[in-house]
Structure formats: C-alpha cells, structure tokens
C-alpha cells in the first residue's frame with residue numbers, strides 16, 4: 001500500500017455486524033485508491049460475524065434467524081452485493097405469489113393490491129377489500145380532500161395515519177405492516193425518522209392517494225424505458241443472507257476481523273494521544289481512529305467513562321428485543337394454500353405473533369420439496385414479555401398461532417429460535433434531534449465515529465449507505481496531519 005505521509009494509520013472498528021464490516025471494506029478499498037496507508041481491525045464480541053444477520057442450514061432448509069431479504073428501491077444493498085461479486089446470487093421474490101395477508105377477526109385477508117406500507121397505489125382493491133368497513137374506506141378516501149398539515153413539525157406515525165386515513169386504516173393495515181418492520185408502537189415512532197417519504201408526499205401532493213397515483217404513473221413510464229436485469233421490490237441471496245457478511249469479511253486482508261473480541265472501554269488520555277481500545281480479554285489496542293459500529297446502548301457502555309454526555313445521548317435511543325422462530329412442516333400438515341409471502345397481525349387482533357413470512361413460498365430453494373418453511377416474528381416493543389419466554393414455550397405459542405391462522409397441524413419437522421436482545425432501535429419522536437446531538441457531541445473528539453442501525457435507517461440498504469459515509473469521513477479525518485499517531 002502506498003503512503004503519502006510515510007506513516008501507517010490504524011482504524012479500529014468495534015462491531016462485526018453488517019455496518020462494521022461495510023465500514024472496514026470501504027476504508028480498505030478507498031485507502032488503496034487514495035494511496036493512504038491504513039491498517040483496519042474489526043473487533044466482534046461474538047464467536048461469529050454478521051450481528052443480526054444469521055443463517056442456519058439444517059436438513060435442506062435455509063433458516064434466516066435475522067433479516068430474510070432487503071428492499072431494492074434503495075440501491076445500496078444491491079450495489080454492494082454486485083461489488084462483492086454476489087450479483088448473480090441475488091434472487092427476487094417469486095412473482096407467482098407477490099402478495100401478503102393481514103389477519104382480520106382471526107382469518108387471513110389479502111392486503112389490498114398496490115397498498116405499500118401506507119401508500120395506496122390503486123383504489124379499486126381497497127374498496128373491494130374486506131379488511132376495512134365501509135365507514136373505514138370512506139374515511140380513508142377523505143385523504144383526497146383533507147387539507148395538508150400546515151407546519152413542518154414532526155408527529156408520531158399513528159397521529160399522521162389517523163389524520164390522513166383515520167383510525168381504522170391505522171389499526172387494520174398500517175400498524176401491522178409497519179409494526180413488522182420496526183417491532184414498534186406507532187404511537188411512539190417519529191414519522192420523519194422512520195418513513196419521511198410520506199410527510200413529503202403529503203407536502204407535495206396534499207394527499208397520499210394522489211401522490212401514490214403519481215408515483216405509479218412514473219414507475220410505469222420508467223419501466224417502459226428500462227432495460228437490463230431488474231429485481232422485484234425485495235431480494236435475498238441464493239445461499240442465505242449470511243453470504244453478505246461472509247463476503248465482506250473475505251474481501252478484507254486476512255486477520256482483519258477478530259471474533260470473541262469483546263471491547264470493554266474506549267478512550268484516550270488527551271486529544272493528541274492515540275485512542276486506546278481495551279478488550280475484555282487481551283492487551284489493549286492503540287488506534288488513530290475508532291468507529292463504534294455497535295448498538296447505541298453498547299456504544300454508550302464503551303465510552304461511559306470517556307464522555308458521559310455522549311453516553312447519555314446514546315442511551316436515549318430505546319431498543320426493543322424480538323424473537324424469530326423458523327418452523328417447518330410437511331406441506332400436507334398446513335391447510336392454508338399459502339398463496340402469498342406471509343401474514344402480518346394487527347395488534348388489535350390480540351394474538352401472540354407480530355408476523356409470519358412463508359419463506360419457502362417467497363423465495364426458491366429455501367426448503368426441500370413437499371415441505372413448508374415459515375419465519376415467525378414475536379416480541380418487540382408491543383409484546384416485550386415474549387422475549388423473556390423460554391424456547392420451548394415460544395415453540396408452543398408459534399405452533400398454536402399457526403394452527404389457528406393457517407391450519408398447521410401436528411409435530412413440526414423443525415423449530416429453531418433466534419433471539420435479538422435489544423437489537424431493534426426505536427426511532428421515537430425526537431429521534432432526528434437526538435441523532436443530531438449525538439453527532440455534535442461525538443464531533444468534539446477527533447477521529448471518533450459512529451455507525452450502525454441506531455441512527456440513520458434500520459434496513460440493510462440504509463445501514464450500508466451510512467456505513468460507507470462513515471468510512472469516507474474516517475479516511476478524510478486520517479488525512480488530516482493533526483491526527484495523532486497510533487504507536
């Protein structure tokens with residue numbers, strides 16, 4: 001590696017999830033291109049990399065204990081996969097069953113066609129859907145005539161939806177669809193931090209329905225102009241989602257990533273000294289720059305002693321715990337035709353699961369022929385007690401729920417529980433201001449950076465984009481001659 005200034009910088013990245021690994025790859029790549037000499041070290045507390053992303057392969061089943069796919073209309077996920085040589089492994093959802101269900105009075109009803117999160121691209125399917133009462137539908141249509149909000153202040157997701165579409169659309173459609181992503185209570189979530197495109201649609205078109213029509217028209221005309229490989233709205237990786245973190249790690253120089261390397265503390269005695277990274281086990285490491293790519297609460301613990309104010313701000317981002325149970329049956333054990341990608345469950349239905357994906361329908365090669373694989377989501381901010389339930393009880397709950405909802409009967413072929421303790425940040429009201437304060441406070445320390453799911457978007461593409469930006473900021477700071485040497 002070339003070195004303009006004649007010295008080698010060391011960057012320590014704490015956290016070997018998608019964010020930490022993406023920061024590492026980008027730094028290594030760009031440093032080479034910029035002829036900067038940088039040694040990168042990634043420290044991961046667990047015995048495996050990938051963080052929330054975890055894939056298991058058992059008896060011909062590919063089980064996703066974390067994310068099962070990612071969205072393609074934010075390009076950074078697809079772009080990274082292609083750059084890593086995984087382009088030909090990206091697979092789209094099976095077009096044969098591109099729809100989802102929502103539970104109404106214990107039964108599965110299709111989500112009205114064209115309804116995405118809270119964007120009704122077509123009115124016909126909503127009008128004919130049994131999900132909303134006549135009154136609920138009329139109230140939703142009032143979106144076309146209601147005035148737009150006259151100020152730019154933030155509001156909760158539930159207040160926004162109630163204002164535009166009414167209470168029934170919130171309870172029956174939007175809460176279950178959004179709840180499955182954020183595992184959150186919509187009365188707490190900030191609309192601007194979670195789904196800023198919707199207030200923007202209201203601002204621009206005065207109505208979400210009109211905005212959706214406009215987008216549909218635009219999408220049609222860009223489809224007619226488009227050429228080359230195209231994907232559906234969601235893609236996964238043919239051999240499982242952990243292919244992505246594994247490929248990221250493989251793209252780094254050997255020895256860069258260290259697992260079973262939990263960090264205890266980060267600090268430095270004064271601003272001209274290098275950073276000191278203390279491990280739970282092993283000698284401390286010195287670095288010119290540190291990237292905290294851990295959950296915000298974990299980052300708070302790391303810098304508690306060094307900067308208690310920053311730690312306090314980081315702790316102000318709440319996190320929810322959730323569980324995913326992968327469960328498989330023989331096809332003949334499940335009565336429902338499973339002619340969709342899965343089902344979301346409104347909180348007002350009072351059931352114990354948040355959602356279930358029919359993984360073997362959604363993507364090819366997830367389960368042996370003649371079987372069905374489902375991925376069931378439980379817990380989150382609205383049902384925290386379920387996270388504390390033991391594995392055997394969780395499996396019983398899931399079997400009962402699937403029995404009631406899709407007519408699953410008898411002993412499953414397998415059931416595997418994956419837990420995500422305090423892994424899902426809740427972008428509650430004031431989140432954007434909190435993140436701004438965190439960034440401002442962190443900027444008081446040269447060469448200290450934050451990356452990860454806690455700040456600028458929870459989905460895989462958003463995390464990738466934020467991580468790449470963090471890598472660029474890190475390299476820019478290292479290029480500053482005032483940066484202290486590591487050794």
Ligand SMILES: Cc1cc2nc3c(=O)[nH]c(=O)nc-3n(C[C@H](O)[C@H](O)[C@H](O)COP(=O)(O)OP(=O)(O)OC[C@H]3O[C@@H](n4cnc5c(N)ncnc54)[C@H](O)[C@@H]3O)c2cc1C
Nearest residue numbers: 015017018019045051052067068263298452453458459460
């Ligand atoms: C249950 C669940 C389902 C999801 N489903 C989807 C989905 O379907 N599609 C989608 O796009 N996104 C999904 N997401 C979001 C997606 O997983 C994230 O965007 C992404 O994986 C976050 O990566 P990260 O590296 O920021 O965080 P994490 O994956 O949480 O990684 C943080 C890492 O830091 C490590 N760490 C913590 N403390 C220390 C320490 N002291 N020392 C060393 N290491 C430490 C942790 O062990 C962990 O490996 C889901 C998230 C969850 C939790």
